[in-house]
Amino acid sequence: MKLDNSLTADNINQNLLNIEYAVRGPILQRALQIERELTKGVPKPFERVVRAxxxxxxxxxxxxITFIRQVVALAACPALADAADVPADVKQRAREILSACTKSSVGxxxxxxxxxxVRARAAQYIAARDGGAPASSDDVFLGSGASDLIKSVLTMFVxxxxxxxxxxxxxxPQYPLFSGTLSELGLRRADYFLDEDNDWALQTCELERCWREASEHSHVRALVVINPGNPTGQVLTRENMEEIIKFAYTRNLFLLADEVYQENIVCKPFHSFKKVMHEMGAPYSSMELASFLTCSKGWAAECGLRAGYVELVRLxxxxxxxxxxxxAVxxxxxVLGQCILDCVMKPPAPGEPSYPLFAEELGEIQRVLTERAETAYETFNSIPGYFCNPIDGSMFAYPRITIPEAAQAAAKELNMSPDEFYCLRLLEETGVCVVPGTGFGQLPGTFHFRTTILHPRDEFQHMMDSIRRFHLNFLDLYS
Amino acid sequence: MKLDNSLTADNINQNLLNIEYAVRGPILQRALQIERELTKGVPKPFERVVRAxxxxxxxxxxxxITFIRQVVALAACPALADAADVPADVKQRAREILSACTKSSVGxxxxxxxxxxVRARAAQYIAARDGGAPASSDDVFLGSGASDLIKSVLTMFVxxxxxxxxxxxxxxPQYPLFSGTLSELGLRRADYFLDEDNDWALQTCELERCWREASEHSHVRALVVINPGNPTGQVLTRENMEEIIKFAYTRNLFLLADEVYQENIVCKPFHSFKKVMHEMGAPYSSMELASFLTCSKGWAAECGLRAGYVELVRLxxxxxxxxxxxxAVxxxxxVLGQCILDCVMKPPAPGEPSYPLFAEELGEIQRVLTERAETAYETFNSIPGYFCNPIDGSMFAYPRITIPEAAQAAAKELNMSPDEFYCLRLLEETGVCVVPGTGFGQLPGTFHFRTTILHPRDEFQHMMDSIRRFHLNFLDLYS
Known part of the structure; x- marks a missing residue:
């Protein structure tokens, strides 16, 4: 009789054991458990979990966005076009996409x-975004969201x-897709710290330090920059981008620009790395670049429908x-994801039947982002022991929090990091589910959490109030 | 001025340079080129390319399938449910799926x-298919088609x-997803030959030979079995499956069962490996197993919509x-792919409003498969120098072809394998695009090609006639 499995923790690909993905990690698992407990009537000091x-x-x-969903529905089921009450431009767009499909089937x-x-539509979007920089559909590869494409690009450096x-x-801090994928691929990570005291800028001296230290024992192949920042929410200044490009050029690094939040902008202007490289001229305008966009972010926010592109230039x-x-393997x-990307790359324009509703929906989405970004910034900075940079873009806040020594000691006894302990207590006492800074990384000795900020107004206010009340109690308890 | 790219053929992940995927390889590229030439009016001895x-x-x-597309359309755009003329069970199914989505959005x-x-629905499908063998939704992981999941499972063995x-x-021969993915992952492949003279059976002595030879320099971790076969089209007998299971048990191999064509059956009964293992009892019923299904195959054939599952048991x-x-990373x-899987796992049942149309569509699909499989078998075996096993399932024929010595010499001069030369000539002279056996593998000295068989009747007959005429000319020319 066989006793052992053929696949065990000892002989499985050991890289897989090193993957951590805090966004769907232990805190979320506990939140889901609490939701089930609430359903069963287990008493809690709150009525519902707020997932952030x-x-x-x-x-x-x-x-x-209505336009997107109508196009997808007609692309899936063209027979509905006759019966359904949808605008002419929706029908036209669905027809255009179907005419690009073999035998007019998205299947x-x-x-x-x-x-x-769709690749041509993306190239047009990119060219319009970047002014003079040319864009070719040959350089655009579509994928199942940016994660899929980032993994494919990183695979090249193994x-x-x-x-x-x-x-x-x-x-x-970084979005743990990167650390997780590097772990899976067995690629070493070289961490550079964003400068929290300077609006999360990338300081050249820190990039140099990181490169030098990493180069002692490894060959640094590529530089990942996330702009707008996740979890940090900054939008890089043009000057900073030029410094980064020069650094990458000097060290002959391939630049991966995670620009998936480029349509989630609160105030500061967003510049793409491709545009800045182009405008800097030679030799920077001949550097390689991978730039990512996803329909999961931006105003479409179609996370569940898995669509995105990478533009890979000058390979x-x-x-x-x-x-x-x-x-190809x-x-x-x-193909329905590709439909959505098509809509994002060319949304309804003024004068088209779907435009008025689209403009209204888009305006509301932008209004909410701007308002929540401001409220989060103001609220967090009004809580004693909290510091939060302005949220220029993305959909997150990443406040720095002071955790009293006694609380740090309590965390240590539970074999948790102080920020994990803090977020778990926050969840247990208020139902608010945020992700500890440990999951993204932070300067040693500092503590943060990431929260999304796009909840409905009442829910958002409830969350902000819950966090404030919790923190004040927490300080009382552990000071 | 920088002269070099940071990423070159010398320093890119060398595994990527070794990937070959003939299904979308040079023959297809040439076919696409010919299609463009035809559009431009370049004269050819045929009017159109037949992609096979x-x-x-x-x-x-x-x-x-109408039911699938209606459900997807309503899941994407629930507002259409009121206006559109769709059956009540479609509306009901879309509502069920939406109620499983967070905030009722597939986005x-x-x-x-x-x-x-949807995982629960898949577990019900599996349990019904396998009679007494229990199935748990905890063991079912959904993915973007089987390819995505097969890659994830193979990654564990690195x-x-x-x-x-x-x-x-x-x-x-094998479906080159496997060879391509093993190349990318840097996993060694240990080839075992299917027995073409015995309806492509897996002979235990050959499995043993393969294992012994591979074990001299590597540790064999897993055994891939494709049933129904791709490109070979056989359905394994139950006896053969028991032998395979015993072999895998003896050598402590993890069994990967690519069972994606399980709904594309012409005649012989299909048994799942899970069912056979279960019915064999201890110790086989406690072996690990990965079994794959995709919505790209079966009667749904929604290739473009990327949905599938793996059942991973006893990990x-x-x-x-x-x-x-x-x-999770x-x-x-x-989620729209998941909708489709839901429909495939539980199609309309007798008595439901969508059933009559579904039954009609399903019947036509099965009728076409059966008829084409018989015609292909008979036609290929009637061509001098061709041999083709019965097509029990899948949607392919993989005939063995005799290539005269003179043609082999001509191929060699062009630095091509004889079957590549044959398929390229076939394409240039008739417009029929099939994939040479080299792309799937074959016993040295034998030559094959893979063709799909699901074309409309007239197109199929045109293809069969073209192949026959080409082959007779080819024999004349090179004999």
Whole structure:
């Protein structure tokens, strides 16, 4: 009789054991458990869990953009076009997309990189965004959201160089997709710290420090920059971007620009890395670049429908070919996802039948983001022991919190980090589910949490009040 | 001035350079080029390209199942439910799925493993299929098609054991997803040959030979079995499956059952590996297993919508947890894809409003498959120098072809394999695009190609006639 499994914790790919993804980690698991307890009538000091762990706008009550959903419905079921009361431009868009599909069915495979027509639409979007910088649909690869594409791009760097293991520079704090994917791929991470005291800027001296230290034992291949920041919410200044590009050039690093929040802007202007490189001219305008966008973010916020693109510019032809072949093995991204990307790349324009409703929906989404960003900034900075930078973009706040020594000692006894302890107490006492800074990284000795900010107004106010009340009690208890 | 790219063919992940995926390889690229030439009026000895390179049913003219598309449309755009003329059970199903989504939006993230309700539906489907063998929704993970999930499962085996590099046993011929993914992951492949003279059976002595040879320099971790076969189209007998299970048990191999064509059955009964293991009793009924299904195949054939599941049974809890975390980093599969899987797992039943149309559509799909499988079998075996096993299932034929010595010499001069040369000539002379056996593997000295068989009747007959005429000319030319 066999006693052992063939696949065990000892002989499984050990990289998989090192993956951590706090956004869907232990705090969320406990929150889900509490939700079940509430359903069963277990008494709690609150009525409901407020999920603020993940940037999932529809789950927070944001309404889908009508135009997108109507186009998707007609692309899936063209027969409904006659019966359903939808505007002419919706029918027209669905027809356009279907004419790009083999035998007019979204159920046929598309090319691996996506439908040619949708890639062309993305190139037009990019060209319009970047002014003079040219964009080619050949450089645009569609995927199942940015995560899928970021993993494919990072996979290219898994190769020792001159006998040294490869490393990738990522910010701290960072979105744990990066740390998790580097773990899975067995790529070393080289952490550079964002400057919290300077609106989370990337300081060149810190980039240099990170590169030098990492280069002692590894070959640094690539630099990841997240702009607008996640979890940090800053939008980089143009000057800072130029410094970053010069640094990447000097150290011959491949730049990965996670720009998925480029449509979630509160105030400061967003510049794409591609545009800034182009405007800097030679030699920077000939650097390689990967820039990512996803329909899960921006005003579409269609997280569940998995669509995005990467623009890969100035790759060597053999490198681009290898990337394409690796993608082809996975067939193609969802064609309905590609429909959504098509709508995001070219939303209804003034004069078109769907425009008035679209403009209203878009305006509401932008109004909510701006208002919540301001409220979160003001509220957090009004709580004793809290500090929060202005939220320029994205949909998160990442306040720094003071945790009393006694609370840190209590955390240690439970074998938890102080911020994990803090977030778990917050969840247990108020039902508010945020993610501890440990999941994103932070300067040693500092503590943070990430919260989404896009809840409905009442819910958001309830959350802010809950956090304030909790923190004051927490200070009382542990001071 | 910088002269070099940071990412080159020399320093890119070398595994990516080794990936080959013939299904979307050079023959298809040439076919696409010819299509463009035809559009431009370049004269050819044929009017159109017949694509038979990929199992893409909708691209071959198969109509989508109405129930599926109506459910997807209403899930995407619930407002259409009032206006549109759709049956009550469609509305009911869309409501059920939406009630499983956070805030009733398919645009909210689902859990990483998929919506609990859809996983439960899959478990019910599996339990019904397998008679007495129990199925748990906890074991079902949803993904973006089977390819995505197969890659995730294979990733678990990337770990040397006792200092030996890991290897995975795959059939020859095989579907090149496996060889391509093993290349990307840096896993060694251990090829076992299917017995073409015995209806593509897996002979235990050949499995043993493969294992012994591979074990000299590597640690064999897993055994891949494709049933129904791709490209081979056989359905394994129950006796053969028992032999395979015993072999896997003896050698402590993890069994990966690619059972994606389980709903594409012509005649012979399909047994799942899970059912056979269960019925064999101890110790086989306690073996680990991964079984894959996709909505791209079966009667749904929704290739473009990317949905599937893996059932992972009897994994160690820490192994299952590592798999879950790695999947979580990629967020979740498309929720509209999950809708489709829900429909496939529980199609309309007798008495429900959508049933009559569904039964009619399903009947037509099954009738076409049966008829084409018989015609292909008879036609290929009537061509001099062709041999083709009966097509029990899947949607492919994989005939063995005789290629004259002179043609082999001509191929060699062009640095091509004889079957690549044959398929390229076939394409250039008739417009028929099939995939050479080299892309799937074959016994040295034998030559094959894979063709899909699901074209409309006239197109199929045109293809069969073209192949016959081409082959007779080819024999004349090179004999």
């Amino acid at each position: 762990n993940i940037g999932d706008c529809h789950a927070l009550g944001q309404k889908p 046929a495979y598309s090319p691996s990189a996506g439908l040619r027509a 190769e020792p160089v001159d006998g040294k293991p490869p490393a990738v520079m990522i910010p701290v 060597q032809p053999r490198v681009a070919a290898a990337f394409s072949t690796a993608r 996975m067939q193609c991204p969802s | 390179n990929i199992g893409d049913c909708h691209a071959l003219g198969q109509k989508p 909210a993230y689902s859990p990483s493993a998929g919506l609990r309700a 770990e040397p054991v006792d200092g030996k590099p890991p290897a995975v046993m795959i059939p020859v 160690q809890p820490r192994v299952a947890a590592a798999f879950s975390t790695a999947r 990629m967020q979740c599969p498309s």
